[in-house]
Amino acid sequence: MASNAPVGKPTDMSSPRLPKVAGIDSTVPAPPHTVAPLPGVPSAATPSDAALPPGVLIQDRLASWVSDLTTLHELTERLIKTDSLDGALREMLGAGAALVGARRGMAVLEPADGLGPTSTIGLGLAHADLGTIETVPRGSGSYGRLLDGLPEADPPGAGLPEADPPGSGLPGNSPAAPRRPARVPEPIAIRDVRTEEGLDPRHREVAARLGYAASYALPLATEEAGRLGAAVWLYDEPAEPDERRRHLIGLYGRFATEHLARLLQVERARARVATVTEELLPSRLPRVPGVRLAVRHLTGPQGGGDWYDALPLPEGALGLAVGSVSGTGPSALAAMGRLRASLRAYAVMEGEDPVAVLSDLELLLRLTEPARSATALFAYAEPAQRRIVLAGAGHAPPLVVGDHRTEFVETSLSAPLGMLTCWEAPSVELSPAPGETVLLYTDGLLRRTGDATDRAFARLHAAAASVPRADRSDPGAVADHVLRTLLPGGLDPAVEGEDVVLLAARFE
CATH class of the missing domain: 3.60.40.10 (PPM-type phosphatase domain)
Structure with a gap:
């Protein structure tokens, strides 16, 4: 994939030279009333559209929505065919890289309940590169901040009075507290590692050594599943995804997290069965x-x-x-x-x-x-x-x-x-x-x-x-x-x- 060129505003991320996604051929010329589309993701309307007839605008937007849905459908279909955690992480990394317009990335599986399993998968990164990235203090790296900053779902009874309120009847008859969903943090975009404030010097040093200039990190978490991990994609030049790309990767990330949660439960069940078998x-x-x-x-x-x-x-x-x-x-x-x-x-x-x-x-x-x-x-x-x-x-x-x-x-x-x-x-x-x-x-x-x-x-x-x-x-x-x-x-x-x-x- 070609490197992303520096951008001055979010819409500048759209580039006709990016590779196609999910079978959408990005080399097809765009209609004269639209800018060049993202790979598999049509671009948003531009100010020049105001001069076009309303019917053309509506048709263009409908075509964009259909293209977005088609892209997400094809990507999720590929993801759901994976039957292992490593396979799902690799598929998610590749699809996410195309959606955000990046070339490299890594995914960290680290369930918040501490029961494992844990793993780190790279895209376009060697094993030594992953080890180098992990030397960055977690508080400075974007994926580390997501892993450490996402709280667990509140336990049953959290936020409720410890004793039965007056007039509630016999002790212990108060209704069970509903489980509060976990709060999912926002993705973290670092548009330029060299100028971003608050970064650890080690972070800038590692970025220079590996040749990336920007990153976009997405939490692998939902309100129900809690935190399972995080994914980060790396850009060769200062860049960040525009609003449309963020929306698409957000939708895909939520689906990927739910799929990972199901695979995690299956993997844990297999591990328990294997343990019982070996003990017998x-x-x-x-x-x-x-x-x-x-x-x-x-x-x-x-x-x-x-x-x-x-x-x-x-x-x-x-x-x-x-x-x-x-x-x-x-x-x-x-x-x-x-x-x-x-x-x-x-x-x-x-x-x-x-x-x-x-x-x-x-x-x-x-x-x-x-x-x-x-x-x-x-x-x-x-x-x-x-x-x-x-x-x-x-x-x-x-x-x-x-x-x-x-x-x-x-x-x-x-x-x-x-x-x-x-x-x-x-x-x-x-x-x-x-x-x-x-x-x-x-x-x-x-x-x-x-x-x-x-x-x-x-x-x-x-x-x-x-x-x-x-x-x-x-x-x-x-x-x-x-x-x-x-x-x-x-x-x-x-x-x-x-x-x-x-x-x-x-x-x-």
Whole structure:
């Protein structure tokens, strides 16, 4: 974008050389009775319009209003398609820069309630530039004054008498105080950093170093949402947006703030679900001689019921388990926690017999949660003898990865837990060779690929077989390679779906 030329009055900000906004081609010549329009925002009427017929003026103004509405509609449509806080901030920065006629800017997400998350996003600014701007005292920077000067909404009861007024009846029967909306400050325009009064010398120094001469800061706040942050756009030359640009960026900013508020609530909900999920799973894997363990757990936005476990057992044995509970959300997480805790108890009592462990788990699930099903695989490992005995209930078979073979373990087919009439699937015994890694995983790893089941198994086998020889001594590296190969884009947190669990055990 070309630099903004110095202006003498607000209407001088209009320039036909600015790039187009939201698909409005600014290179189209303006009608002879109007001045050149803003990019996507038609200019206001000029004094010369007084000589034009009234019908022409009305038509021109209607065209301007329609163009403004079209521009805002297209910009807000693009914004509402973003599904992450960072994505929304970047989209808002780009659209706002075009609306105010700037080239660079930054947005700071800093909710006033202090619950986070916080972030800083730049437009046309490197990470080092953002750090340099943050060295300016907050009281001197325009965005800092907005962040520090915007009050919170008054708490319930603020401004009301502490005691019940006479004649109000029983104590405590006074009506609840309405929540007062927060007061939103006005945007801050610094037309010329060199001549603006009251600026800290550090502010002028940073502006000279980064090559900007003016700024326009907008609070990301509304009366209901409170303060979420602030955005500031930087001009290469002394300038400030005219009244029309201010009006448009104000409308867009209020919409952007409401959208950010919704995304913030979603992000916080995801963080709470992730925290609960991690608390229900092992905080660390045990260290047992003869075997090295690694696990990778990826969860969706609502949290699923996939789980894993690894617990030391008597006589140097080790219990390994993976499973999945039907459903998503808090109820699935609670069921997963109960099922995992029960399996640990059964494993301690009779872990050397995986069929008995899963039989007890089947009976418990049928009696306590008859409407829910689950899959599970439990393996009783003796690392010193490199011996594993395992049984599964409706679960995918383990995969053995080594220098000389990559193959699935042949297990008997069985229905999921909660759907069995009697237990018929026997256990399976295998002996991994020194240096081989056994992969236990949940069905989410296969289903997240989006392929049919047979093709997903083939892709998993190919991914395990392609692990570089140098990485096969590290179970974590093996798990990472398989995940990168099957899910190259990672687990999209915005897409609903099953969790992914991958537990790797390498035998020495």
